Amino acid sequence: MILTHTKPSWIELPQTADARGVLTSIESGLDIPFEMKRVFFINHATGDRGNHAHRSTSQLIISAAGSFSVDVSTGGDWTVFQMDTRSRALFLPPMSWVRLRDFSRDAVCLVLADKRYGEASYIRDWNEFVRETASTNA
Amino acid sequence: MILTHTKPSWIELPQTADARGVLTSIESGLDIPFEMKRVFFINHATGDRGNHAHRSTSQLIISAAGSFSVDVSTGGDWTVFQMDTRSRALFLPPMSWVRLRDFSRDAVCLVLADKRYGEASYIRDWNEFVRETASTNA
Numbered sequence: 001m002i003l004t005h006t007k008p009s010w011i012e013l014p015q016t017a018d019a020r021g022v023l024t025s026i027e028s029g030l031d032i033p034f035e036m037k038r039v040f041f042i043n044h045a046t047g048d049r050g051n052h053a054h055r056s057t058s059q060l061i062i063s064a065a066g067s068f069s070v071d072v073s074t075g076g077d078w079t080v081f082q083m084d085t086r087s088r089a090l091f092l093p094p095m096s097w098v099r100l101r102d103f104s105r106d107a108v109c110l111v112l113a114d115k116r117y118g119e120a121s122y123i124r125d126w127n128e129f130v131r132e133t134a135s136t137n138a
Numbered sequence: 139m140i141l142t143h144t145k146p147s148w149i150e151l152p153q154t155a156d157a158r159g160v161l162t163s164i165e166s167g168l169d170i171p172f173e174m175k176r177v178f179f180i181n182h183a184t185g186d187r188g189n190h191a192h193r194s195t196s197q198l199i200i201s202a203a204g205s206f207s208v209d210v211s212t213g214g215d216w217t218v219f220q221m222d223t224r225s226r227a228l229f230l231p232p233m234s235w236v237r238l239r240d241f242s243r244d245a246v247c248l249v250l251a252d253k254r255y256g257e258a259s260y261i262r263d264w265n266e267f268v269r270e271t272a273s274t275n276a
Contacts, residue, residue, distance in 0.1 A: 028254075037174075043159060106203065
């Protein structure tokens, strides 16, 4: 697999389905374009989550159960990703502003990241984010 | 955290709970005694799963939703681990025979492993497993 993802995009995940269930797997640096350093998952999500960007962290967002929506902007337009299947994941490179919303009651939002928590550099101010993307794209 | 787990055991997972939901996180090599190389999760599980051991792979099993049971043997007695909370995970060192069963309908079984799939050395025959553990423990 050629790992040349440079913008928010779907990544198909390997799955094995049989009478015993459905197994979805992700190999670090092989199925995804980074080495996993952190995994987290969110249960019982309500309202909006996210509303931030990372300056240097790449992430993969998976709906491990249920459904939700992810709005993504890299400084210009917004794209809405519907997270309602286990077979694909949303890859987010650094400088992707994300907002997660409309979680179903049974949603499990699973996130893989290439940085430890303390190393992640958050941008939580939208205007600051727009300024930084504008200067990068100039 | 001192990472000296040498037998099947619970590991408490860092959690942040507020009105927006419950976030459970795992940092590679920090909250768990290995670096993550593979992540997989199972939905719609029915009947028994597992029924094997790994010669050299360490794993962490998490109930990311719902509940199930894990029977573990390292060659002698069996221990039953009830997987019904997000706040703790089951660490399995190499040479742990596992059987997963009694999945609730909404169960999501999340597994982190320190080896890629091709590198994992399975033992799928119980008698072979007992022979190998007996020779190791001799």
